[in-house]
Amino acid sequence: MRLLIITQSVDAKDPILGFFLRWIRAFAVECDHVTVLGQRTGEFDLPSNVTVHSLGKEKGFRRSRQIFRCLRLLWSLRKQYDAVFVHMTPVWVVLGAPVFLLLRTPVFLWYEARGGGLALAIALHIVRRVFSATSYGLPRASRKHTVVGHGVDTLFFQPDPSRRDPHLVCAIGRITRVKHLDQILRAFAALPDDAQLMLAGAPITQQDTLEWERLQALMVELNIGSRVSIQKHTQEEIRDLLQRSSLLLHAGSGGLDKVLLEAMASGCLVATSSHAASFALPEGCLATAQTLPARAQEFFLLENDAREKLAHSLRERAEHKHGLSRLITQLCQTMRNTSASS
Numbered sequence: 001m002r003l004l005i006i007t008q009s010v011d012a013k014d015p016i017l018g019f020f021l022r023w024i025r026a027f028a029v030e031c032d033h034v035t036v037l038g039q040r041t042g043e044f045d046l047p048s049n050v051t052v053h054s055l056g057k058e059k060g061f062r063r064s065r066q067i068f069r070c071l072r073l074l075w076s077l078r079k080q081y082d083a084v085f086v087h088m089t090p091v092w093v094v095l096g097a098p099v100f101l102l103l104r105t106p107v108f109l110w111y112e113a114r115g116g117g118l119a120l121a122i123a124l125h126i127v128r129r130v131f132s133a134t135s136y137g138l139p140r141a142s143r144k145h146t147v148v149g150h151g152v153d154t155l156f157f158q159p160d161p162s163r164r165d166p167h168l169v170c171a172i173g174r175i176t177r178v179k180h181l182d183q184i185l186r187a188f189a190a191l192p193d194d195a196q197l198m199l200a201g202a203p204i205t206q207q208d209t210l211e212w213e214r215l216q217a218l219m220v221e222l223n224i225g226s227r228v229s230i231q232k233h234t235q236e237e238i239r240d241l242l243q244r245s246s247l248l249l250h251a252g253s254g255g256l257d258k259v260l261l262e263a264m265a266s267g268c269l270v271a272t273s274s275h276a277a278s279f280a281l282p283e284g285c286l287a288t289a290q291t292l293p294a295r296a297q298e299f300f301l302l303e304n305d306a307r308e309k310l311a312h313s314l315r316e317r318a319e320h321k322h323g324l325s326r327l328i329t330q331l332c333q334t335m336r337n338t339s340a341s342s
Contacts, residue, residue: 001336003027004035004081006070006092010052011042015201016174018235019258020087022153024050026328027085035081037073039066051080067095074099083108083335090116090123097126106339108331112137112150112255128338131331133322134279137255146334150280151327152261154319156235159267159311160243167194169300170245170268172238172259173252175203175212175230180251182218183273183289187249189222190293191300197224197249200233200241242266246307247299251292256280261322264314269307271295280322282313 005024009017021044027034028047036050040057053073055066074096084100084107086093093100093109100107109123109130116139124130124142132138133150169191171184181199188197203212219225233241239262242248248263250272260277263270270277270285273292277285287295302310 001031001332001339002033002035002080002082003031003332003335004037004074004077004084005087006037006084006089006096007087008039008089009042010036010038010044010054011040012044013042013234015232015234015238019153021046022156022324023087023151023328026151026324027332029325030328030332033080035077037070053077070096071099078103078105081105083339085110085331085335086123086127088113091119093123093126094119100126106335108335108338110331114139114254116140129334131334133256133258134276136276136279148327148330148334150256150258150261150322151324152258152265152318152322153324154265154315157239157242157262157265157318159315161267161308163240163243164246164267165244166246168196168198168245169247169249169296170198170200170241171249172200172233172241172263173257174201174208175199175215176205176208177211178253180253180273180289181211181215183251183292184249185215185218185222185224185228187251187271187292187296188228189224190297193227195227195300197228198241198245199228199230200238202230202232238262239266242268247271247296249292249296250274250277251289252276261318264318267311267315269299269302269310270314271299280317282317284310285314 007020012018012021028050034050036052039055041054055069086109106128109127111130112132129144129146131146131148135147138145173179203209242263243266245268247269252274256276260270273287273289
């Protein structure tokens with residue numbers, strides 16, 4: 001199979017989407033050739049059977065120019081792909097529909113989030129299958145929905161007990177309201193005074209900046225400002241942070257957040273109030289906004305033997321149910337079978 005992928009970013013230094021390079025490498029193992037259209041590109045090192053084209057966002061191209069470039073590439077490269085895989089952006093399914101329908105090219109979508117709006121509703125009529133990590137990951141009912149689990153590179157995210165800092169707690173993700181970082185700060189405030197919190201993320205939009213200002217005021221109110229740090233992290237730095245941290249605090253309200261599984265694979269304990277997490281994590285890791293401080297205290301104060309036993313169990317769960325190679329093999333097999341039967 002020759003696969004064309006449309007994604008937002010192809011950049012190893014992207015703190016949010018840098019992981020997708022490992023997906024591309026895994027697709028390259030399963031496919032004869034992989035062509036990638038990235039809205040923006042940066043640093044990447046990919047196999048010889050992968051070709052990457054930028055839509056120009058990193059060069060400041062306006063959205064209209066990116067769309068025109070995408071359509072031109074879809075047409076000019078039409079003899080180089082047999083199927084299309086769109087990652088998380090149903091709008092590109094809709095925008096590319098004239099080319100896909102004219103060429104009768106099978107299109108597949110990965111979607112694990114809440115919302116999606118009109119673009120998702122239209123895309124569901126165009127795609128052959130929509131994949132997600134959990135049944136909660138697609139906010140619209142569809143007979144085309146296939147639940148396949150997440151894809152975490154458990155060879156990259158591995159425990160390193162020698163680096164574990166029993167006092168370090170982390171939270172990972174963009175500084176934005178849907179991450180409910182106020183819940184995380186309140187949970188952290190319940191921990192002993194020797195605990196330190198690293199927020200691996202940053203505000204992006206103006207609304208995010210306002211949210212960060214609100215969170216800074218909350219840290220002053222909770223008297224924890226001196227124990228909280230914030231910093232952007234690359235994928236390698238996130239892996240290192242998870243290897244060093246004793247606990248990941250999480251409270252997002254979207255789909256199943258991949259960072260939960262990355263933490264599990266890295267041997268870092270997880271406490272989350274996310275509803276989507278209930279589809280993948282054991283009950284002992286789950287909490288509500290009200291019970292998250294108590295769950296954080298429980299995990300932070302665990303004895304070493306109990307901590308190691310739980311960490312090992314979480315690692316096994318991530319590896320067996322959400323491993324990257326398993327996911328990509330399943331995606332490719334489904335795309336081949338679906339394309340052949342159409």
